[in-house]
Amino acid sequence: MSCRRALMALLLATCATLGLADGGDEPESGAVGLERAPATAASWANPFAGDPRAIRAGHKLFQRHCAECHGDNALGRGKAPPLISRRVQGAPGGELFWFLTNGDLGGGMPAWSRLPDARRWQLVSFLKTLSPPAAP
Amino acid sequence: MSRYCRPNRLSLLLLATLTSLEAEAQERPFFVTYNHQMEEPDSLEIAVNPLLGTQRGGGAFLASWIELEYGVKGWWTTEFYLDGQATRNDSAVLTGIRWENRFRLERLEHRINPVLYLEFESLNEADKTLLEVVGHDVEADHAVPNDQSRRASKRELEVKLLLSSNFKGFNLAENFIAEKNLANTPWEFGYALGFSRPLALAASPDPCSLCAENLVLGVEMYGGLGDGRGLGLRDTSHYIAPLLAWNLPNGMAFRVSPTFGLNGNSHRFLLRFGVSYEIPGLGRRLRRMWGGDGA
Secondary structure (H helix, E strand, C coil), X not given: CCHHHHHHHHHHHHHHHHHHCCCCCCCCCCCCCHXXXXXXXXXXXXXXXXXXXXXXXXXXXXXXXXXXXXXXXXXXXXXXXXXXXXXXXXXXXXXXXXXXXXXXXXXXXXXXXXXXXXXXXXXXHHHCCCCCCCCC | CCCCCCCCHHHHHHHHHHCCCCCCCCCCCCCCCCCCCCCCECCEEEEEEEEEECCCCCCCEEEEEEEEXXXXXXXEXXXXXXXXXXXXXXXXXXXXXXXXXXXXXXXXXXXXXXXXXXXXXXXXXXXXXXXXCCECCCHHHHHCCHHHHCCCEEEEEEEEEEEEEEECCEEEEEEEEEEEECCCCCCEEEEEEEEEEECXXXXXXXXXXXXXXXXXXXXXXXXXXXXXXXXXXXXXXXXXXXXXEEEXXXXXXXXXXXXEECCCCCCCEEEEEEEEEEECCHHHHHHHHCCCCCC
C-alpha cells in the first residue's frame, strides 16, 4: 500500500470516526447522573464553603471549562442539562464534586479530574450560588 | 464580490470558533508520556510540535509533527499525526502519518486509571520525531542520509497500556509500549514515565494569563526495553526531560522541554516545543450547521 493510499484510508477512517460522534447516547435534559455518586460523597465538606474569593474563582473556571456546553448562564444547552435545576441545586456539594471528578463518560460529560481538587471545589462553590427556578 | 472571495459557511464557522473568547485549555503537559486525560467530547485540538536535535555523525535536525486530536466520546479520543523533518546539510522530507486511538477502560476515577492505546503508523526510516523509543532505537539510526532512509518505509502497530494517577495535585503516568512492524520482525518494547503538577492548585478569583495556576511543571523519562529476542535496558536509548506547560484561558497552550540523553546510545540533547489550540464543541457546531440537533 502506498503512502498516499494509507493516507486516504486514514482520512476515511477519521471521517467515519467523526460521524460516530453524534452524541446519541447523551443524557436527556434534567438527568445529570448525580444519582451514581456514592452515599459517602454527601458528607464531603467543601474546604472553600462560604469563601467569596472561591466563588469568583469558580465562576472564572465555569466560564473557561463548562460554559461551552452548559451555557454562559448555566441554563443548559442542547443535551447538556441546566445547572440551575432543583436537582443540581439540592445536591450536597460532595455529590457535585464527585460528579465533576468522574463525569459521565458515556453521556458526554468529561471527567474533570485533570483539574486539581481545589479547583473542583471552587467550581462547586460557584454552582451552589446559582438560583434554582421558582417552584411552580 | 467575486465568487472566489465570498465567505462560505465553513469559513464563517472557522472564524467564529477561532475568535471564541473562552475555551478549554488543559493540555497534557507531556510530549511522549500519556496520562488518562482525554480530549473533551466534540472538541478538536490542533498542535504543532517541533523538535530540535543534535546528533553525532550527522547534521542537526528539526523534526516536527502536526497533531489533530478529537474527542469522539468522553472515553474515546482519536488523533491524526503528520510527521516530517529537515536535517542540516541534507534535505527536508515528510516522514509519514500516524493514527492513534485511546480508550479509557474504566468509566470512574480510581487510584490507578488504565487506558488502552492503539496506533497505526505508516512511516519511513527518516522519521526523527522520537514520539516513542522502543526496541533498540539508538542515535545512530538518525545519521543515515534522508535520500536513503526515506526509501525504507514501515507500517507498524503500536499498543500501549497507559496507567495514570492523580493525588494531591500531582499526576503520575506510566506507559508500557509494544510495537510491531507489520513485516516479519519481532515485537519491540519501550516505556515512558511522567510526573507533573500545576504551580498553583487553586484558581485565583481574577482573570490572568501568566500566573501560577496556568503553569504546569513536570518531568518525563522514556526509553527502550529491547525486543522479543532480548529484553533489557541495554543497547537502546533513554532520555529524561523536564518540561513546562503554559495553558492560556483562550485555548492556546505552549510547552517546552529540554531533553537529555542518559547513555551513549542517546542523542545528547533535544529541545521540544509545542503550540496547541483547542476548538471546543467543534463537532456540535458542525452537526448544528449541517442539519443535526447539534446537541
